[in-house]
Amino acid sequence: MSLLEKVEKIDVIVDAALDDPEIIEEEDHNPELEKLFCEWNLSPAIYAILVQHGFTVEYLEKMDEKSLDDVFSVTKWTGHKFALRQKLVLWPKSVMCQSASTSSVSQSAPAAAPVVLEPTTVKLHTNPFKHHLLPTSVTSELLRDILSRNEKGKIVVKYFETHQSLNVTHRKYLAHTVVDYYIANDLYFPLPDMAKFAQLIAERFSNEFAETYYNPRDIKAEKKHPSGLIYDRFHNRNKKALIKPKSSTDKENIFRGAKSTALNLSEEDITKLSILRTWLRNNFAPTEEVQLKWSESLPLRLRAIIKETDVGKSNILSEWPRIVDDNGYLLIDSDFEQLFGKCEKLFNDWEQFSEKFLKYVRRAEIKDDRSLQLLRHLQEAPVCQAGRELIISYVFQALIKPTRRAGGKLPTILEAQFEVCCLCQTNDEYLEDLQALRRDCEAAKIQLTPRIYAVGCLENIDSLYVVTGKFEYKLPSFLRCLDVIIKLKHVLDYHFSDSCEAYWCFLTRFFYGIDYRRKSKNSQLLQLIKYLESQCEEDQ
Incomplete structure (x- = not known):
């Protein structure tokens, strides 16, 4: 039983900084934080409160007296605050432990010149920062500074100057600008700060209501949760940050455990x-x-x-x-x-991905003539669904170019494209090409890495196959072919083709949450993933 399942209903009047532990959804769990609190033998209610505030172990390390007061701001929770504080001052990773040690040393040391200490905040790095984001430091000057430094912020200001009002899109831009300022600097966004920003936005942009951006919890009105554009943006971003590592780590641990069980x-x-x-x-x-x-x-x-x-x-x-x-x-x-685990993301999110990917490709201005012709064909001709997916797979090879093989030969873009999928006009051509490929691989004593064969043309693909040296599967769609090849790699330990390995690495990581490490540090790949993730976040 998890900690959250042990939490009984706590029927108290709390302010907007707290939420009911019983209604926290399972996706909000943070296993690392939960494990730490179990080791400390703390009340499960403390874990529930911190999780609802978006805390992670990293945030907990930087929790100071001020942020502790912000989170446990209701009198009835004073005991929980005291219990957590006792653990933090003894935890070597905590800034409160370091502060306590410094205080102890200063009391026993000889008199020296006074030291001026800067106020602390819930910050993950020690980079100097102009504004210390405590509740009292959120000012109109800070809001102006944020808007002037952010492109979306500038768009919002210009739009308001022209129209003297904001529409739905620009309200969203405004909330994103404020929240992204905290996210970019790895700072926790406390609820009092959200309330202050909402007030300042209403003052800065006439006709705007503070409640649009932050609407506090209200027990009397039976409003159990805070809401608003700023609150939703921050907590949605934070949930994603918690879920992704959890998913990848869990999958790796389960696979490692299964292999260990098999060998023993x-x-x-x-x-x-x-x-x-x-x-x-x-x-x-x-x-x-x-x-x-x-x-x-x-x-x-x-x-x-x-x-x-x-x-x-x-x-x-x-x-x-x-x-x-x-x-x-x-x-x-x-x-x-x-x-x-079961994963349907490739099938559910491919259309959204393909639109964003093609937008990225047009910005990247690829040079490969064949890929450019395929992109024009995609726009001008009645390409079928499988043909469209094939073109995207081909164009990827021109965007993230093949890297040198272990033997020293640099594969061409065309080789990489054909090793993802070979398009044959007839079934006889497919069988002839497959037999020749199998003979060559057997003679060279190398593995015929899984790949796709498509029979037909881009406007009408009749048949699709995934082939290896020993067997082939006839499959109903191009996406299903991609799916099966990734599973053959991770179940039967087939290799990905060297020339197009970056493509399979991308699909494995982006759609299945599995970090395929051989190509995971490719800078072009990381840029693409970062772009796609940022586009998805903007759509939220």
């Missing part, structure tokens, strides 16, 4: 699971029983995958022949879901 199976477990493997070798129906036995036998299969020595995966495929069945990709789905 007892002889008794191996015997039991081998019975399931034997059944699966000799049966492909009924489907439900196959799925159940397949799921139960994952540790033994994972053990074989880890110990596989053949580049073509011949050992694992002979032990588990259901993989090469026409619908074997459904079993790959099952293993991936057990190891990394």
Whole structure:
């Protein structure tokens, strides 16, 4: 049972700085903070309050007396504040511990010249900052400074000067400008600051209401939560910051744990699971029983995958022949879901991603002639859905260019495009090309890395396949092909093609939340991801 499940209803009148612990959603959990509070044996209500305020362990390290007072501003919570303070002054990572140590040393040291201490705030870095963002320091001067330094802020001011009012879009820009100032400087945004900014905005922009930007909680009106553009913007940003690392870390930990379990199976477990493997070798129906036995036998299969020595995966495929069945990709789905969780983001968010990606590509002004022709074709011709997705995959190779292979040869953009997907006009052409490719890879004793074959033309793609050296899957859509290749990598440990590895790294990280480390530091890739994430945040 998590800490939040232990929290009883606390029926007290609290100000806008507090929320009811019982209605905090599961997505707001912070496992790192929860674990720390369990170790400290603190009341679960303290954890609930801090989570609702958007606190992380990093923020907690920088919590000072002022921010402690802001969070626990109701008399009835004084005991919780005292309990947390006792832990913080003894915690080596806390600024309050450091302050206490400094105070102790100064009392025992010989008299010296007085030292003027700067006020502290909830700040994650020690970079000098013009405005110390305590509640008393939010002024009209600070608001003017923020608006004058931010492009969106300038747009808002100019729009207001012209129209003497703000529309929905410019109100959103205004809230984003204020909140992003805190986010950019890694500062926690306390509720009193939000209230002050809302008041200053109403004074600066006539016809605007403070409640639009920050509307405090009101028990009498049965309003349980603060709201407003500023409040929503800050807490939505903070939730995303908490969820992303959690998702990636959890997936890596689960996968590591599964591999450890597989390598440490007892002889008794191996015997039991081998019975399931034997059944699966000799049966492909009924489907439900196959799925159940397949799921139960994952540790033994994972053990074989880890110990596989053949580049073509011949050992694992002979032990588990259901993989090469026409619908074997459904079993790959099952293993991936057990190891990394269910993920539909590629299918749900692709359209939104593709629009933003194409906008980024046009700004980047790529030089590759073939890719430019494909972009023009996309605009001018009736390209089918799979053709559109194929073009985006091709253009990516011109945007994030291939890097040099281990052998020293630099792949061309065209090679990278064909190793993502080879477009054949007829089925015979597809079969001929695949057979030749398999012969070449077998002769060179290298792995035929998973790739896509499409049959038809950009206006009408008839068939789509994912192929390897030993098997192929016929799939219903181009996105499903991308999905299966990523799962083949993370389940059966197939390699991604060197020439287009950055593309697979991007898809794996952006849509599946798995950090594929070989290319994760590519500066062009990081710039693209940062742009896409910022565009998604602006849409919130």
